[in-house]
Amino acid sequence: MRPSRSVAPRLVVAAVLLASVVGAAAPAVAADDQEAGTPLSVTITDGSTPTPTASTSTGPTGSSSGSGSSGTGSSVGGSSGGTTSGSSGSAGGTGGGTTQPQTNTAGEVSVAGMLYVGGLNGSTAPSVNPADGTVDLWFTVRNASTSVIDATAEFSVDGALFSNRLDTTSDVAITALQPGETRVVSASLHGAGQWTLLTGHVTLTPPESVDGTALSPVTRDGFFLLFPWLILAILVIVAIAWVTVRVVRDALPPVPVAATT
Known part of the structure; x- marks a missing residue:
């Protein structure tokens, strides 16, 4: 009788410990599954994100910036390109009609x-x-x-x-x-x-x-x-006269200086 009474408490203690271990392990596994499932769900919904390791904050940011740049960028670029082409074409036609006579090769x-x-x-x-x-x-x-x-x-x-x-x-x-x-x-x-x-x-x-x-x-x-x-x-006559005067003056003997007493 004593052996059976001593074993029962041990079994009860073991059962309690086993239950507590299982209860603690179950939330951890659930949390792991939840964390592991989050990037998979983001990867499935966001086709523009190539990496499966993107976090939840990166996923919406990449999705919003991608849609904004692709949608808005292509729309603005197309309209501005059409406007520029149309205005340049009309300006070219108008300018050619008014400036061509002024810039022809004959200078007319x-x-x-x-x-x-x-x-x-x-x-x-x-x-x-x-x-x-x-x-x-x-x-x-x-x-x-x-x-x-x-x-x-x-x-x-x-x-x-x-x-x-x-x-x-x-x-x-x-x-x-x-x-x-x-x-x-x-x-x-x-x-x-x-x-x-x-x-x-x-x-x-x-x-x-x-x-x-x-x-x-x-x-x-x-x-x-x-x-x-x-x-x-x-001008030629004046230059010749000046040269002649200089040559004649140099050819003449110097005038003697009168002696003074």
Whole structure:
């Protein structure tokens, strides 16, 4: 009887210890399962996260930043790209229509798109008469309309230093300029003298309107150089005279100094 009574308490104590150990182990296993299951659930719901070890805080952050950058970024980029393309295309069309006549290879100036006036060119020739001197000026005019045009041109030449008028022409007639025709208009002016630096001018006066488009006069200018033969001749004479005086003075014997008592 005594052996059985001594064994019973031991069995009871062992059962209590076993129950406590099982109860403590069960929450730990459940907690381990819960912690292990959390990244698996995040990995399944977030397809953009490639690593299965992402924590719960990384998962929502990656998901929100991914959706924000992909959705919002592509939408803004597409709209801005379309707007830029459309505005640049329209600006290109508008700019080309207005600036092309001003930047063509011939350097022509547009008169309302009806006439195109080229730059002023010229050549100079000195004259034996020092007060004379010839300046030949010319330019081109092109008819871009569908009508025959009559116009006039006035040429003039000035001294560049003082803007003094040296010579001018009366109106030079440009008659029956046909559509698509380019014509050279020229004139000879005199009285350039010895001014050396000259400025030439031409003013084209078109009709008041062509094909229903109002036109206005246009002026082209240019700088020209005339050989100042008289000025150079005077300078050469002065230089020769100065050298001659120096040579003669050096060749003469020195003047004796009068003795003083």
